[in-house]
Amino acid sequence: MSLNESLTEITPTDFNVELDLRYATANNFTGAPVYRRGACFLLLESAEKLQRAIDLAAALDLKFKLFDGFRPTEAVQALWDHTPNADFLSHPSNGSPHSRGAAIDLTLIDSSGQELEMGTDFDAMTATSFHGARDISAEAQRNRAILLGLMTAAGWDFYQNEWWHYQLFKPRRYPTLSDRAAGSRMMDKPGV
Numbered sequence: 001m002s003l004n005e006s007l008t009e010i011t012p013t014d015f016n017v018e019l020d021l022r023y024a025t026a027n028n029f030t031g032a033p034v035y036r037r038g039a040c041f042l043l044l045e046s047a048e049k050l051q052r053a054i055d056l057a058a059a060l061d062l063k064f065k066l067f068d069g070f071r072p073t074e075a076v077q078a079l080w081d082h083t084p085n086a087d088f089l090s091h092p093s094n095g096s097p098h099s100r101g102a103a104i105d106l107t108l109i110d111s112s113g114q115e116l117e118m119g120t121d122f123d124a125m126t127a128t129s130f131h132g133a134r135d136i137s138a139e140a141q142r143n144r145a146i147l148l149g150l151m152t153a154a155g156w157d158f159y160q161n162e163w164w165h166y167q168l169f170k171p172r173r174y175p176t177l178s179d180r181a182a183g184s185r186m187m188d189k190p191g192v
Helices: 046-057 073-083 138-151
Strands: 007-009 040-041 064-066 103-110 165-167
Touching: 007 046, 040 046, 046 064, 046 103, 046 138, 103 138
Parallel strands: none
Antiparallel strands: 007 040, 064 103, 103 165
C-alpha cells in the first residue's frame, strides 16, 4: 500500500488540531528522537473518526493535541528495544495498532491552547496512567472522563492502561506497515 492509498496526513490546517509529535523530539521516554521527521498519519477510517471527535470537542470549546498516530514498525521495534514493557508497549511481533495507522495518542487543550490536567504526562508508564486511576485529582479524573466520552462517542476504542491512547475496534484487520511500505519517510535520514 502506498501512502496515498492507505494513510492520510493529519495536519493542523486540515484537522484543526495541535501537533506535539513527541517521538520526533527528545521529549519522550527514550530521551532521543525516534522519528527522523515529524508527521502524523492515520488510516482514512481513523481520520474520519478523529474528525468526528474534533467536531464533538469543538462544541465544548476544546481541541485536541496529538502526540502520535501512525508508528512505523521500525519505531515499534526501537521503542520496545529501549523499554520492553508489555503493559505500555506492543511487542513488535504482535504489531501495534499504531503501526497499522489505527491508533492515536492525544490530549485535550482549552481555547487558550493549555493542556487540560490529566494527572500524568503522555507516556507516563505508571498505574496512575490507567483509566479509572483514583490517585489523581478530581479535575484530572473529570478531564479524562471528558476525553473518554468524546473519543468513544466518535467511535474509538480505548486501551485501559493509557488515558491518552485510542484505537479502532479490531485494528488487526489492517496490516502493519514499515516506513517504506507506508511511504511516510518518518524514519529516513534527512536528505535520503
